[in-house]
Every structure is written in structure tokens, then in C-alpha cells.
Amino acid sequence: MARKLKVFRTAAGFHDAYVAAPSRKAALAAWGAERDLFARGAAEEVTDAALMTEPLAHPGDVIKRSRGSAAEQLAALPADAPKPKRAAKARATKPGSAATPAPKPSRDALDAAQDAVDAAERDWRKVQRDLATRQAALDRERRDATERHEQALADLERTRRRAQEDYDAGLAEWRETR
Numbered sequence: 059m060a061r062k063l064k065v066f067r068t069a070a071g072f073h074d075a076y077v078a079a080p081s082r083k084a085a086l087a088a089w090g091a092e093r094d095l096f097a098r099g100a101a102e103e104v105t106d107a108a109l110m111t112e113p114l115a116h117p118g119d120v121i122k123r124s125r126g127s128a129a130e131q132l133a134a135l136p137a138d139a140p141k142p143k144r145a146a147k148a149r150a151t152k153p154g155s156a157a158t159p160a161p162k163p164s165r166d167a168l169d170a171a172q173d174a175v176d177a178a179e180r181d182w183r184k185v186q187r188d189l190a191t192r193q194a195a196l197d198r199e200r201r202d203a204t205e206r207h208e209q210a211l212a213d214l215e216r217t218r219r220r221a222q223e224d225y226d227a228g229l230a231e232w233r234e235t236r
Contacts, residue, residue, distance in 0.1 A: 061081075063080055064079065064080070064085075065078050065103070065104040065109065065110040066082065066102065066103055067103075067104050067109070068095050068101035072126075074125055075122050076113040076122075076123065077119070077120050078113040078114045078117040082094075082096050082103075084118075088120055089120060118183055120176070
């Protein structure tokens with residue numbers, strides 16, 4: 059019988075990473091954590107049914123959900139640190155020119171790379187599950203073959219013992235007639 063799945067959550071940047079797993083150890087493995095996040099208070103078991111639905115539908119897969127809107131996340135950032143002196147000097151050398159801020163860099167490449175990493179991890183977990191299933195089938199086949207071999211060997215040994223007894227009796231009888 060398969061072990062009951064629990065849903066666990068940890069923070070991953072601006073997201074929460076959820077995973078349905080049978081144990082904390084399995085959840086840590088799914089997240090790729092090298093340390094016990096539960097002991098540090100960085101991970102927890104989820105009991106809210108609304109948060110458990112998607113992870114339970116995809117056991118073993120890490121499901122990421124944003125923790126708030128982009129505006130809420132930006133509002134939570136600390137106030138800007140003072141500008142470095144070099145930047146101030148560079149602006150000072152161009153008197154009268156209005157410096158236009160550089161455009162915000164695009165996240166498209168980063169998002170695509172993260173999606174590729176996530177897809178590769180999902181594919182690897184599927185390969186691992188398939189290999190485990192095939193290994194279990196091979197183990198069963200080996201066990202069955204061993205049982206058949208031992209049974210056949212026992213039958214052959216009984217036949218050999220009977221043949222030995224018949225031969226010994228015949229040899230004894232032959233010696234008496236000589």
C-alpha cells in the first residue's frame with residue numbers, strides 16, 4: 059500500500075514551492091535541499107485544502123506559486139540604498155543633460171531557462187519512477203525464476219536419489235548372486 063501523501067511548502071524567491079510527498083525527507087529531496095529546511099523553520103507542512111489540491115494532483119513535482127502580486131513584492135523591498143559615488147560623478151560630468159534611465163532588463167531569458175530546468179527535473183523524476191517500476195518488475199521476475207529453479211532442482215534431486223537407491227539395491231542383489 060502506498061504511503062499517504064502530505065503537502066509541504068518552502069520559500070523559493072518570490073514564490074512558494076509546494077510538493078506532495080510521503081515524508082519530509084522526500085520533500086527535501088524533491089526541492090533539492092542539502093539541509094533540513096524544516097529544522098530551520100524554512101519549510102512547513104500545509105493543511106489548507108485549497109493549497110493542497112494542485113500538489114496532490116502532481117505528486118513529487120515541485121509546484122511554484124507567486125507570493126503576492128508584483129506590486130506587493132516591490133512594495134516589500136527595502137528602500138533604495140544611496141547611489142555609489144561613481145554614479146554621482148558620472149552625472150556631474152554631464153551638466154544640463156537629463157540622464158534617461160536604462161530600460162528594465164527582460165526576464166524572458168531567465169524565465170525560459172527556469173522553465174527548461176523545471177522541465178528537465180520533471181523529466182528526470184519521471185525517468186526515475188519508470189526505472190524503479192522496471193526494477194521492481196525485474197526483481198519479481200528474478201524471484202519467480204529462482205523459485206522455479208529451486209523447485210525443479212528439488213524434483214531432479216528426488217529423482218536422482220531414487221535412481222541411486224534403485225542402483226544400490228540392484229548392485230547388492232547382483233553381488234549376492236555371484
